[in-house]
Amino acid sequence: MTPEDSNPSASHEPHLRPDPPRPAVDPSEARADRHLRFEPAGAESTFRDGHSVWDEPDILPGRSDDLIEQDWLCSACGYNLRGLFVGQRCPECGRVEFYRPPPAGVDSYRTWLQRRIERTRPETCWLVACGAALVGGLWAVIASLIGTQHAGIGGWSTFILAAVYAPAIEETMKIAAGAYVVELRPHWFKRQEQIHLATVGAAVVFAIIENLIYLYVFVQSPTVKLALWRWLVCTAIHVGCTYLAARGLVEVWRQALTEFRRPRITRALRYLVPAIILHGAYNGSMIAAEGIFGPFL
Numbered sequence: 591m592t593p594e595d596s597n598p599s600a601s602h603e604p605h606l607r608p609d610p611p612r613p614a615v616d617p618s619e620a621r622a623d624r625h626l627r628f629e630p631a632g633a634e635s636t637f638r639d640g641h642s643v644w645d646e647p648d649i650l651p652g653r654s655d656d657l658i659e660q661d662w663l664c665s666a667c668g669y670n671l672r673g674l675f676v677g678q679r680c681p682e683c684g685r686v687e688f689y690r691p692p693p694a695g696v697d698s699y700r701t702w703l704q705r706r707i708e709r710t711r712p713e714t715c716w717l718v719a720c721g722a723a724l725v726g727g728l729w730a731v732i733a734s735l736i737g738t739q740h741a742g743i744g745g746w747s748t749f750i751l752a753a754v755y756a757p758a759i760e761e762t763m764k765i766a767a768g769a770y771v772v773e774l775r776p777h778w779f780k781r782q783e784q785i786h787l788a789t790v791g792a793a794v795v796f797a798i799i800e801n802l803i804y805l806y807v808f809v810q811s812p813t814v815k816l817a818l819w820r821w822l823v824c825t826a827i828h829v830g831c832t833y834l835a836a837r838g839l840v841e842v843w844r845q846a847l848t849e850f851r852r853p854r855i856t857r858a859l860r861y862l863v864p865a866i867i868l869h870g871a872y873n874g875s876m877i878a879a880e881g882i883f884g885p886f887l
C-alpha cells in the first residue's frame with residue numbers, strides 16, 4: 591500500500607487523484623491506442639447508441655408506467671401523447687410507443703442536444719447552411735454525371751434513366767448534406783430558413799451547373815428558346831421539387847428540437863418520394879412530348 595492509498599481524506603479518493611503516468615504502449619497496439627485517444631472527442635460531438643440507458647427502447651420488464659409530461663409525438667401518426675402513460679396505446683392509431691422521455695436531469699440525448707444548442711452560435715448555423723448548399727449541389731452534379739449519363743443508349747432505357755433514376759438520384763443528393771446535418775447535428779440549424787438555404791440553395795447550385803453543362807457541353811449551339819427553357823423551367827422544377835423534399839427535413843428537425851429526441855430521418859421520405867415522382871413526371875412528359883411532336887426547343 592502506498593502512502594497515497596492510506597490517506598483517509600475524501601479529496602484523495604482514487605478518482606480525484608492526478609492520473610498516474612501512462613505506461614508504455616506495446617508497439618503492436620500503438621494504432622489502437624491512438625484511436626482510443628481521439629474517441630472521447632468523437633463521442634462528444636456525435637451522439638452514439640449506448641450513451642445513455644434512458645435512450646433505449648422501452649422493452650425491458652419492471653419499468654414504471656410514468657406519465658408523459660412533455661410533447662411526445664406518436665412515431666406512426668404524429669399524435670401528441672402528452673398526458674398519457676408510457677406504454678399506453680396511441681388513441682389515434684393504436685401504436686404502442688417504444689420510447690419514453692428521459693427523466694429530468696439524467697444524462698441522455700436530451701442533455702447532449704441541449705448542451706450543443708447552447709454552445710452553437712447563430713452565425714455558425716448560417717455558415718453550415720451555405721456550406722451544405724454548396725456541398726449538396728456538387729454532390730448532386732457528381733452523382734447525376736456518374737449515375738445517369740450513358741451515351742449511346744436509347745428507347746425505353748433512356749426513358750427509365752431520365753424519368754426514374756435521374757430524379758431519384760438528383761432529389762436525394764440535393765438534400766443529402768442538409769439531411770446529414772438534421773440527422774446527426776440538428777443543433778447546427780436554429781431556424782427552418784437555414785434548412786431551406788441548405789437544400790434549396792443546393793438545388794440552385796445544381797441547376798446552374800446542370801444548365802451550363804447542357805448549354806455549353808451537351809448541346810452544340812443551343813437555341814435561345816432552349817436556353818430560356820433551361821434557365822426558367824428546369825431551374826424552377828429543381829427548386830420546387832427540392833422545396834417540397836425539404837419540408838420533410840424541416841418536420842424531422844422541428845420534432846427533434848421540440849422533444850429533444852433523436853431525429854427520425856425516415857419521416858422525411860413522405861416528402862422526398864412525392865418530389866421524386868413530380869420530377870420524374872416532368873422528365874417523362876418532356877421525353878414523351880419530344881417523341882410525339884419531335885424536338886420543339
Ligand SMILES: [Zn+2]
Pocket residue numbers: 664665666667668669680681682683684685
Ligand atoms: Zn399514433
